[in-house]
Amino acid sequence: MHAELPLNALKQLVREAGAATLPFWQQAIDVERKADDSPVTAADLAANRVLIDGLAQLTPDIPVVSEESCSIPLATRQGWSRWWLVDPLDGTKEFISGSSEFTVNIALIEAGRVVFGVVGVPAQNLLYIGGAGQGAWQEDADGVLHALQVRSQHTPLQVVASKRHSSAEQEALLASLEHSVGAFERISVGSSLKFCQLAAGQADLYPRLAPTSQWDTAAAQAVLEGAGGCVLRLDGNVLEYPAADSYLNPHFIALPAQAPWRATLLKAAARLA
Numbered sequence: 674m675h676a677e678l679p680l681n682a683l684k685q686l687v688r689e690a691g692a693a694t695l696p697f698w699q700q701a702i703d704v705e706r707k708a709d710d711s712p713v714t715a716a717d718l719a720a721n722r723v724l725i726d727g728l729a730q731l732t733p734d735i736p737v738v739s740e741e742s743c744s745i746p747l748a749t750r751q752g753w754s755r756w757w758l759v760d761p762l763d764g765t766k767e768f769i770s771g772s773s774e775f776t777v778n779i780a781l782i783e784a785g786r787v788v789f790g791v792v793g794v795p796a797q798n799l800l801y802i803g804g805a806g807q808g809a810w811q812e813d814a815d816g817v818l819h820a821l822q823v824r825s826q827h828t829p830l831q832v833v834a835s836k837r838h839s840s841a842e843q844e845a846l847l848a849s850l851e852h853s854v855g856a857f858e859r860i861s862v863g864s865s866l867k868f869c870q871l872a873a874g875q876a877d878l879y880p881r882l883a884p885t886s887q888w889d890t891a892a893a894q895a896v897l898e899g900a901g902g903c904v905l906r907l908d909g910n911v912l913e914y915p916a917a918d919s920y921l922n923p924h925f926i927a928l929p930a931q932a933p934w935r936a937t938l939l940k941a942a943a944r945l946a
């Protein structure tokens with residue numbers, strides 16, 4: 674997997690960033706509001722510091738954009754051929770509520786595509802790693818790797834969706850799925866763990882017709898792609914990571930690449946694009 678990357682050190686760094694969040698977890702914690710009204714805590718900032726310092730040390734030639742350090746001029750970012758895209762604590766609202774569904778995310782972007790990602794789940798002492806064409810693994814608390822593979826047939830379909838964010842379009846897509854493919858079960862999960870559950874063959878579809886930013890999706894997209902999944906915009910193209918004014922993603926669906934109902938779902942999604 675990306676032979677030139679210091680893989681073990683990167684995994685250790687994500688574990689250390691996760692460990693930096695845990696002293697604040699399930700404790701009374703001050704919550705600040707950012708300019709976009711989203712919450713940020715001392716845990717987000719502690720993990721951010723570990724990752725920014727660690728990446729600068731491990732891969733000094735690769736620039737970093739983090740949710741908590743993202744005010745880098747577009748003209749500068751447009752000159753980068755590869756860069757790290759970091760969400761030090763995805764699922765901040767879950768973290769604040771005391772839920773274990775929060776993650777630490779680092780993704781390597783090359784020429785606008787995610788090529789490698791590590792997702793840490795600090796409260797479960799787990800890591801997910803992977804990249805398109807390279808495979809995907811879960812590393813357990815003892816450092817043992819377990820290969821991940823999506824499933825493509827499961828009845829009923831299990832749909833993972835945000836605990837907190839949906840939209841009328843998302844509900845319309847799910848209604849059309851039920852009509853054309855069949856009944857499904859819906860499971861609410863916070864953070865980028867939703868992609869990891871697909872990668873691990875524990876769920877079948879993650880529709881996100883509600884806002885996310887690039888750092889929310891990139892690392893776990895790499896894991897899912899390595900496990901045989903894909904993340905597609907509603908027009909059927911792969912979700913990409915262009916340098917742009919805004920870090921907002923378009924709406925997307927994440928699914929096993931070989932899902933038998935893929936074409937049916939994409940037809941319904943195209944009507945909502």
Ligand SMILES: Nc1ncnc2c1ncn2[C@@H]1O[C@H](COP(=O)(O)O)[C@@H](OP(=O)(O)O)[C@H]1O
Binds near residue numbers: 764838884
């Ligand atoms: N209006 C909005 N604009 C951009 N991103 C949003 C958003 N509402 C929610 N999100 C993103 O959704 C993520 C949470 O996803 P989920 O609901 O699946 O757990 C948040 O990540 P953070 O917790 O890192 O801020 C946040 O970035």
Ligand SMILES: [Mg+2]
Binds near residue numbers: 760
């Ligand atoms: Mg996030």
